[in-house]
Amino acid sequence: MTDSKSQRYQFFDQHPEVADFREDIIQGLSAAEAYILPKYFYDETGSRLFEEICNTEEYYPTRTEVGIIRDNIDDIVETLGKDCLLIEPGSGDSYKVRLLLDALRPIAYLPIDISRRYLQDEAQKLAAEFTWLKVHAVCADFTGKLELPYHVEATNKVAFFPGSTIGNFLPEQAVFVLDEIRKMVGRGGGLLIGVDLQKDSEILNAAYNDKEGYTEQFNKNLLLRINRELGADFDLDQYKHHAFFNEEKHRIEMHLISLQDQQVTIDGQVFQFKKDQAILTEYSHKYTVEHFQQLAEKAGFRCVKTWIDENGLFSVHYLNLAADSD
Ligand code: AVI
Numbered sequence: 001m002t003d004s005k006s007q008r009y010q011f012f013d014q015h016p017e018v019a020d021f022r023e024d025i026i027q028g029l030s031a032a033e034a035y036i037l038p039k040y041f042y043d044e045t046g047s048r049l050f051e052e053i054c055n056t057e058e059y060y061p062t063r064t065e066v067g068i069i070r071d072n073i074d075d076i077v078e079t080l081g082k083d084c085l086l087i088e089p090g091s092g093d094s095y096k097v098r099l100l101l102d103a104l105r106p107i108a109y110l111p112i113d114i115s116r117r118y119l120q121d122e123a124q125k126l127a128a129e130f131t132w133l134k135v136h137a138v139c140a141d142f143t144g145k146l147e148l149p150y151h152v153e154a155t156n157k158v159a160f161f162p163g164s165t166i167g168n169f170l171p172e173q174a175v176f177v178l179d180e181i182r183k184m185v186g187r188g189g190g191l192l193i194g195v196d197l198q199k200d201s202e203i204l205n206a207a208y209n210d211k212e213g214y215t216e217q218f219n220k221n222l223l224l225r226i227n228r229e230l231g232a233d234f235d236l237d238q239y240k241h242h243a244f245f246n247e248e249k250h251r252i253e254m255h256l257i258s259l260q261d262q263q264v265t266i267d268g269q270v271f272q273f274k275k276d277q278a279i280l281t282e283y284s285h286k287y288t289v290e291h292f293q294q295l296a297e298k299a300g301f302r303c304v305k306t307w308i309d310e311n312g313l314f315s316v317h318y319l320n321l322a323a324d325s326d
Contacts, residue, residue, distance in 0.1 A: 009127040012149035014140035015116055022230055022267055029271050035280040036222050038168050039114060039143055042092075043225050047118045049218040051093055056210040060203065061164055064314040065194045069099045069162075072307045072316075077103045079305050079318050080192060084156040088112065089142035089165075089181065094122050096162045101130055107155065108134035112142050143169075146180040157189035164196035164314070167251070167285040171295060174285075178299035182321060190320040191301065197308075197315055198286045201245040208243035208252050208284070216241035219254055219281055232266040242278065245286075254282040289315055300325030 021040065028035045041050070054062035069076065077100070084106050088097055091111030101109070109126070113119040116139045123137035138149050159181045166174050181191055208215055219241045223234035243254040258273035265271075273279075287295070292315070293303045301319035308315045 005124070005127045005131075008134045009124055010134075010136045011120060011123070012136065012138045012140075013116070014138060014147075014149070015114070016141050018229065025226055025230060025266065026269060029266070029279070033280060034273075034277070036226075038282040039141065040222060040225065041218060041282070042113070042115045042118075043221070043229075044115060044118050046218060046221045046225070047092060047115045049214055049221060051095075052212075052214040053210065053218060054095075056212060056214060058206040058210045059215075060207060060313055061194075061196050064309050064311075065162055065164075065316060066096060066099065068194075068307050068309050068314060068316045069096065071309075073099065073103055075305075076100070076192065076307070076316075076318070080104060080158050080190065081156055083107055084158040085110065085152055086158055086160060087148070087184065088160045089146065090114075090161070090163075091119065091122070092163075093118075094126050097160060098126070098129075100160070101133060106133075106158075108136055110136045110138055110148070112138045112140050112146075114139070114141050142180075143177065146184045148184065157185040159185050159189070159191045159193075161191060162194040162316075164194050164284070166193060167196055167287070168282060169285075170283065171285065174295055175298045178296060178301060182300050182325065185321075187321055190304070190318060192316065192318050193296075195292045195315045195317060196284070196286050197313060198250055198288055199313060201247060203313075204245040204252060204286065205243070208254060209241075215243065215254075219243075219256060222281060223256065226266060230267050232264060234264050235262070238262055239279075250286050252282070252284040252286070253280065254284070255280055287315075292317065297322065 053059050086106035087110040089112045091113045111123050119137050119139055123135050127135040220236050226232045227234050238259045239256045242257045246253050255278040258277045260275050263270055263272050296319050300322050302322040304318045304320055306317045
């Protein structure tokens with residue numbers, strides 16, 4: 001007999017305050033080179049738009065990573081080991097984890113996401129779908145200190161971090177994020193992580209400029225969100241989506257470009273934007289397998305196994321703790 005969904009589903013709220021959002025936006029837009037942190041893409045609308053991006057013809061990472069996991073599922077499960085506590089920072093729609101659950105049979109699944117309503121909806125759907133699975137959803141910002149909502153005795157804790165979200169951090173920040181994950185999973189634990197690879201810039205530029213315009217909407221949704229939540233007056237028609245591959249830095253850069261000299265008021269504060277001035281909204285770094293492994297080593301991980309698709313577009317790695325890490 002299986003437990004009812006209400007017994008298996010739990011929700012832990014560690015959501016950051018609205019004040020954090022206001023402070024981060026004001027700080028970012030006051031900087032010499034204005035920016036908005038990419039974690040703010042993911043309100044409910046942004047999370048849904050990201051799902052649309054993943055289904056576009058141009059955005060190869062999702063389907064390629066899914067293909068890698070499907071093609072190597074037995075090997076992946078054998079490498080991770082059964083009966084783990086499976087933790088997913090930035091779980092979104094929990095789509096990819098569905099590929100692992102039946103084969104892996106974790107003792108519980110802990111999705112962590114910043115978008116409260118979206119997380120609750122998706123986590124409950126998952127608990128209804130997998131009638132044997134304990135789902136303990138944690139609403140939190142995983143880019144800060146990562147703490148599990150309850151004490152777990154020395155089980156095999158495995159973090160699942162797909163989608164190349166690690167690429168959205170500057171390399172030194174990525175080491176910090178990986179280090180937090182390493183501390184969270186502890187000795188005996190591991191990390192299954194998806195990392196996008198360096199490739200022809202045409203493929204990359206197309207992936208962040210889809211014809212249907214979902215990436216543009218996703219980018220501009222940041223301004224809508226600031227208008228709605230902070231009472232600002234951004235005119236969306238006066239900003240342009242701009243995404244390109246920076247060859248030297250091996251990263252996609254995404255910006256919102258002001259189409260004219262204009263001013264915006266946020267929470268009583270006035271911000272001036274010149275024509276052509278950019279607001280940086282996202283970096284998406286692309287790695288070689290070697291460079292990513294070096295980065296992981298800096299965070300105290302060692303690479304156990306790497307899986308790559310036949311076209312060399314994307315990589316999935318299983319990392320565990322290096323012998324000398326605490
Ligand atoms: C979530 N992250 C890995 C995506 C990426 O490709 O960097 C976010 C994204 N931005 C535009 N398209 C997708």
